[in-house]
Amino acid sequence: MKNLKQFTYDMIMAAYKAVKENLIKVDKAAVTFGVPKQIFRDRVLNKVNVKAKWGKESLFALDEEELLVNHLESLAQVWYGLNRAQLNVITSELAVKLGRRNSDDKLSNYWYYNFLKR
Known part of the structure; x- marks a missing residue:
């Protein structure tokens, strides 16, 4: 089974900021910041909210x-x-x-x- 890399919200936000400031392209940012390309691409193309959390929502705020x-x-x-x-x-x-x-x-x-x- 393929090992999945661990990535954090901060890694996605850093990559997102780099792309939005036109510093690097989406694929390069994904590799540079260690974020899965498709997950990152969905956020850049606004298919998924950048601030969206993973997993099930908590019962209490x-x-x-x-x-x-x-x-x-x-x-x-x-x-x-x-x-x-x-x-x-x-x-x-x-x-x-x-x-x-x-x-x-x-x-x-x-x-x-x-x-x-x-």
Whole structure:
């Protein structure tokens, strides 16, 4: 199986800026900045928004997650910790109240581990 190169949003933006300033052509920019040509070409030709994110959208907005993190930290300061299952249930209830989910089923461990990464 072919090894996929890792590239970042910053790499795409640097290449995009170089092309838009007419410094280099699209293919040359893709190679120079280590970005896959077709992914980069789609952004330059406005088929895909340059600022588009990859992957599935997060359940909560960044500011909502920040509020959640602050709340969890305040709970920890008063020695009230939550385990993974409790956090999944509470955040699932919050998502239902915000209209982001239809059911009261708890969130998966997949959501939990991605939340920890963010």
